[in-house]
Amino acid sequence: MLDEKKLSYYLTKSKSLENNFEKSTRIAILSSFTLNGIEEIFKVKCAEKKINCVTYLGGYNQYNQEILNSESKLYQFNPDIAFLILDTRSLLGDLWYSPYSLDAKQRKEFIEKKFEEIKNLIQTFMSISKSKLIISNFPIPTKSNYGIFETKSKFGFQKMIATLNEYLQDFISNLDPVYLFDMNGFVTRHGENNVFDPKQFLFGDIKISLDFIPHLTNDLIGYVIATLGLAKRCIVLDLDNTLWGGIVGEDGFDEIKLGSGPPGNAFVEFQKYLLGLYDRGILLAINSKNNPDDALEVIEKHPDMILRKKYFACMKINWNDKVSNMKEISEELNFGLENFVFIDDDPINREFMKSSLPQVLTVDLTPDPSKHVKILEEMNDFNVLKITYEDSKRGLMYSQQKERKDFEKLSSNLQDFLKNMELKVTIKKADNFTIPRISQLILKTNQFNLTTKRYSLEDIQKFSQDDNMLIGCAQVEDKFGDNGIAGAFIVQKNGTKEWILDTFLLSCRVMGREIEKSILGYIVKTAKDSGVEKIKANFIPTQKNKPIENFLPDCGFKKQDNSWIILLNETFQIPDFITVEEK
Incomplete structure (x- = not known):
C-alpha cells in the first residue's frame, strides 16, 4: 500500500502552501456522506504538482439539490472537474440490512429506479455545466444477512449492487465528459475493514475512515492530472538491481537474478508490467552506469529478459553521472524533463536526481x-482521458525515429535528407476518430505551439460543430513509417474576409521537416477558396515555445500592431518534397 501521510499532515500543510503554480483548476466535491479534510488534501497534493487548486465542497448529503438546481452554489462555483462520491448504505437506506424484505422482482425494480435517478442527475449536470463529472460506483458488500446462502439467492443483495455498477458503467462509457471512479475497486484494494470504521460512521456518518481519505484523494488526483494533460511520458530505468537482480559487471551474465524462481521472478514481473505501460503509450529509456557490452548482452540475449533493445526509445549505458545522462535523454527525445519518471534502486542516485533535476519525478523503490x-x-502520474492510436504505437514511432536520425547522418545536407524521406501529410477534419488526438496534442504540446491555448475534448467537440470554426489535424508518414496525427490547428472564421489562426501546433517528433508549411498551405488554400483576403495570427511566447518563434515571419506573415497578418493575394509555396492529401 502507498506510504500515505495522515490527514493531520494535510490539514497543517494546506495553511502554508508556496505560490509557485504552473497550472490551475477548480474542483467541486459532492458526496452522500462526510468527507472531512478532502479539500485540504486536494490543495496540498495539487500544489505538490504545481497546480493551484480552488475547491468547493457541497453541503452534507445535498448532492441531489445541488445538481438539480441550476442556480445552486455548485454551478455558481463553475468547476472544471466535479467529483460525485456516493456510498452503498445511503443508496439502499433501510434495505442495507433487510434487502430480502423485497422479492427478487421488487429488488430489480428498486435498482432500476435508482439507476434512473442517477442517470437523471448525470444528464442534468451535463445540460447545465461544462465541467467534467467523475462519479463513483458502489462498493459491493462482502457480507450478507443470508450468509453462505447469498450466492444461491436470485438477484441477491450483492447482485443488486453489481448490476447497478454495470448499468452505470455502460451508460457512462458513451459520455465523453463523464468518467467512472471505481470506488468498489478502491475498497477492495484497501480492504473493507480498513476503509470503513464503524465508530467513525456512527459518530459522524464518516463512511471512509479518516486514515483513508488521503488514499482516496490520491486516486482522484489522477483525473486532475489527466484533465490538465500532465501525464508523464517516459520512464527512465536503471539496470542492475532494477531490471534484474545483481550487478552484471561483477556477477556475470549467468549469475544475475532474472528468471522463473525467486528473486529473479520479481524482476520478470516488473518488466512485464513496464511492457504493459509501453503498449499503452509510455516510453521507456535506460540510464545506467555500466559496461555497455555487458548490459546489452543481457538485454538482447538473456532468455528471461522481457524488455529487449527495441522497447527502449533511448539508452544511455555509460559511466557518466545520471543527471547528465538524463539531460541528454531529454534532448534526444525532445521533450521537457517534467515528462520523465526516474527509477533506480540506489538511494544515492535518487537523491542526486531529486536535488539536481526536481522536474523529474524520482520514484523511491524499496529494497x-x-x-x-x-x-x-x-x-497516478500516467493517467490520460483517452488512449489513442498514436499512444498505442508511440514506442514503435520512437524506434522509427532512431532510424530517421541515422538516415539523416548519412545525408550530405538537410535538403537531400528531406527530399529522400518520402514525406506525406494527410489533412484530416475533426471527427469522432480524430478529436481525442487533437485534444491530446493541444493539452500536451509546448514547443512548436503558436499560442499554447489549452482546450478540452469537449471544447474541440463543440468547435467542430460550429460552422464558423475550421478544426483539423495532420497525419505524417515517411519511408520509415507512420508518425500518426502529429499536428493540429483551429481557425476562427472571423467574417468573410479575415480568418484568425487561433491554434497551430506540431508534435516534437516531426519538427524540422517543414511539415508546418504544408499544414499552413492547406489552411491558406481553404481560405482562398472561401474568398478570404487575409489570415491573422498571434504568437504568445512562453518559456518553452521558442522553436515556433520564427514560424509566422518565415511563412510570409507581416507584423501589424500586436498581430501577424498574411495577405492571400500571393501564391503560398508548399515544400515540393512533401505530398499533401486531404481526407
Whole structure:
C-alpha cells in the first residue's frame, strides 16, 4: 500500500502552501456522506504538482439539490472537474440490512429506479455545466444477512449492487465528459475493514475512515492530472538491481537474478508490467552506469529478459553521472524533463536526481523487488482521458525515429535528407476518430505551439460543430513509417474576409521537416477558396515555445500592431518534397 501521510499532515500543510503554480483548476466535491479534510488534501497534493487548486465542497448529503438546481452554489462555483462520491448504505437506506424484505422482482425494480435517478442527475449536470463529472460506483458488500446462502439467492443483495455498477458503467462509457471512479475497486484494494470504521460512521456518518481519505484523494488526483494533460511520458530505468537482480559487471551474465524462481521472478514481473505501460503509450529509456557490452548482452540475449533493445526509445549505458545522462535523454527525445519518471534502486542516485533535476519525478523503490510493480500501480502520474492510436504505437514511432536520425547522418545536407524521406501529410477534419488526438496534442504540446491555448475534448467537440470554426489535424508518414496525427490547428472564421489562426501546433517528433508549411498551405488554400483576403495570427511566447518563434515571419506573415497578418493575394509555396492529401 502507498506510504500515505495522515490527514493531520494535510490539514497543517494546506495553511502554508508556496505560490509557485504552473497550472490551475477548480474542483467541486459532492458526496452522500462526510468527507472531512478532502479539500485540504486536494490543495496540498495539487500544489505538490504545481497546480493551484480552488475547491468547493457541497453541503452534507445535498448532492441531489445541488445538481438539480441550476442556480445552486455548485454551478455558481463553475468547476472544471466535479467529483460525485456516493456510498452503498445511503443508496439502499433501510434495505442495507433487510434487502430480502423485497422479492427478487421488487429488488430489480428498486435498482432500476435508482439507476434512473442517477442517470437523471448525470444528464442534468451535463445540460447545465461544462465541467467534467467523475462519479463513483458502489462498493459491493462482502457480507450478507443470508450468509453462505447469498450466492444461491436470485438477484441477491450483492447482485443488486453489481448490476447497478454495470448499468452505470455502460451508460457512462458513451459520455465523453463523464468518467467512472471505481470506488468498489478502491475498497477492495484497501480492504473493507480498513476503509470503513464503524465508530467513525456512527459518530459522524464518516463512511471512509479518516486514515483513508488521503488514499482516496490520491486516486482522484489522477483525473486532475489527466484533465490538465500532465501525464508523464517516459520512464527512465536503471539496470542492475532494477531490471534484474545483481550487478552484471561483477556477477556475470549467468549469475544475475532474472528468471522463473525467486528473486529473479520479481524482476520478470516488473518488466512485464513496464511492457504493459509501453503498449499503452509510455516510453521507456535506460540510464545506467555500466559496461555497455555487458548490459546489452543481457538485454538482447538473456532468455528471461522481457524488455529487449527495441522497447527502449533511448539508452544511455555509460559511466557518466545520471543527471547528465538524463539531460541528454531529454534532448534526444525532445521533450521537457517534467515528462520523465526516474527509477533506480540506489538511494544515492535518487537523491542526486531529486536535488539536481526536481522536474523529474524520482520514484523511491524499496529494497524488495517484489514490491516494484505495486509501487507503479499506485502511481497516478500516467493517467490520460483517452488512449489513442498514436499512444498505442508511440514506442514503435520512437524506434522509427532512431532510424530517421541515422538516415539523416548519412545525408550530405538537410535538403537531400528531406527530399529522400518520402514525406506525406494527410489533412484530416475533426471527427469522432480524430478529436481525442487533437485534444491530446493541444493539452500536451509546448514547443512548436503558436499560442499554447489549452482546450478540452469537449471544447474541440463543440468547435467542430460550429460552422464558423475550421478544426483539423495532420497525419505524417515517411519511408520509415507512420508518425500518426502529429499536428493540429483551429481557425476562427472571423467574417468573410479575415480568418484568425487561433491554434497551430506540431508534435516534437516531426519538427524540422517543414511539415508546418504544408499544414499552413492547406489552411491558406481553404481560405482562398472561401474568398478570404487575409489570415491573422498571434504568437504568445512562453518559456518553452521558442522553436515556433520564427514560424509566422518565415511563412510570409507581416507584423501589424500586436498581430501577424498574411495577405492571400500571393501564391503560398508548399515544400515540393512533401505530398499533401486531404481526407
